[in-house]
Amino acid sequence: ARGPEDSTLDSEEHSGSSISELRYLFQWLHKSLPYILILCIKLTMQHIIGISLGIGLLTTFMYANKSIVNQVFLRERCSKLQCAWVLIFLTGSSLLLYYTFHPQSLYYSLIFLKPTVDFTNFWEVLWIVGITDFILKFLFMGFKCFILLVPSFMMSFKSKGYWYMLLEEFCQYYRSFIPIPVWFRYLIGYREMDNILGWSLGVLLGLLYFILKLLSFFGHLRNFRQVLRIFCTRPHYGVTASKRQCSEADDICSICQAEFQKPILLICQHIFCEECISLWFNRERTCPLCRTVISDHINKWKDGATSMHLQIY
Known part of the structure; x- marks a missing residue:
């Protein structure tokens, strides 16, 4: 039966062989680099x-x-x-x-x-x-x-x-x-x-x-x-907030830090400007303050962006 020493020796030999192969591959690439560059230049010119x-x-x-x-x-x-x-x-x-x-x-x-x-x-x-x-x-x-x-x-x-x-x-x-x-x-x-x-x-x-x-x-x-x-x-994310509800929130939108413009009350009872929260939900699904899930989807591409993906196939 083979002892643990034999297994250790086999493992070391295998590891040494792998390192030698990698070293040889690196040396080959190093020697071939000028020729690879010449080929790349030729292909580039073509x-x-x-x-x-x-x-x-x-x-x-x-x-x-x-x-x-x-x-x-x-x-x-x-x-x-x-x-x-x-x-x-x-x-x-x-x-x-x-x-x-x-x-x-x-x-x-x-x-x-x-x-x-x-x-x-x-x-x-x-x-x-x-x-x-x-x-x-x-x-x-x-x-x-x-x-x-x-x-x-x-x-x-x-x-x-x-x-x-x-x-x-x-x-x-x-x-x-x-x-x-x-x-x-x-x-x-x-x-x-x-x-x-x-x-x-x-x-x-x-x-x-x-x-x-x-x-x-x-x-x-x-x-x-x-x-x-x-x-x-055109789904809505909440209802129009009353003046009393806005005053309780200090009449300040937490997103734009300005007075409310068309305030919207979310289901989590937080109030934001309609335009501000619409822009927020272009990238997120949750309330900016409490992270309650408000939307079941993310409205991608509403910011006017175009995908960089190149449709090759």
């Missing part, structure tokens, strides 16, 4: 247009998204000139992009049609999907700019928040559909049509992708239906 355009689109998105969120936050102090500039900037960027690559007809992907590119090339597929996803974001951000430009006497800030939420959810839902025909054509693989095995494998992969997308759509549909219900019902 795809310099796509990389530069991707950085430009991401920068444009981050700038426009931050500007819209800031203008929504400013409310009555919102700059109409800034909103108009962001709208023109997004429109011009999108039109310039499509004009530059007009021979590829990339705009066809917006309505599920086929652009004039090689669908058997993986990088071409990523190119189409990435460009279309960013343009759709720009399109719906432009709609948000239109809402920002609507005067407050025609549409209240609270109503605008619900529109931002609905637009963003619809944008994400629509964006999840856009890549389907592109990836389906790629997975089928037209170059392998002469080979029955390749054709069968392509069809199988395409069907598997389609099934996975259907499963994800049910989750998206459930979220979208919930948002649509919230948009239509």
Whole structure:
């Protein structure tokens, strides 16, 4: 029988062997680093247009998204000139992009049609999907700019928040559909049509992708239906507070530290301004003071933000 000393020796030998392998791997990477850098530079030069355009689109998105969120936050102090500039900037960027690559007809992907590119090339597929996803974001951000430009006497800030939420959810839902025909054509693989095995494998992969997308759509549909219900019902978080109740709370809102504006009494008996508590429930579900659960959901995207998620598949 083997004693405990033998087990200890085996364990030490195994540990020493693992360390040696890691050391060898590190040495190999260290020696190969110059060659890896050369390869990376070569690949970067081959795809310099796509990389530069991707950085430009991401920068444009981050700038426009931050500007819209800031203008929504400013409310009555919102700059109409800034909103108009962001709208023109997004429109011009999108039109310039499509004009530059007009021979590829990339705009066809917006309505599920086929652009004039090689669908058997993986990088071409990523190119189409990435460009279309960013343009759709720009399109719906432009709609948000239109809402920002609507005067407050025609549409209240609270109503605008619900529109931002609905637009963003619809944008994400629509964006999840856009890549389907592109990836389906790629997975089928037209170059392998002469080979029955390749054709069968392509069809199988395409069907598997389609099934996975259907499963994800049910989750998206459930979220979208919930948002649509919230948009239509406009749920209230409490009742209007009386003057006596406001005076008992010193007529000061705990959120904005100013006098109550349209005071709302929550079920936990705390009072806040209607606009203040509405903004609070955009990110939280509980009372700011006692943490009693007031809302059964969080009203995401009412601040005008757009998701940074890139819908590749």
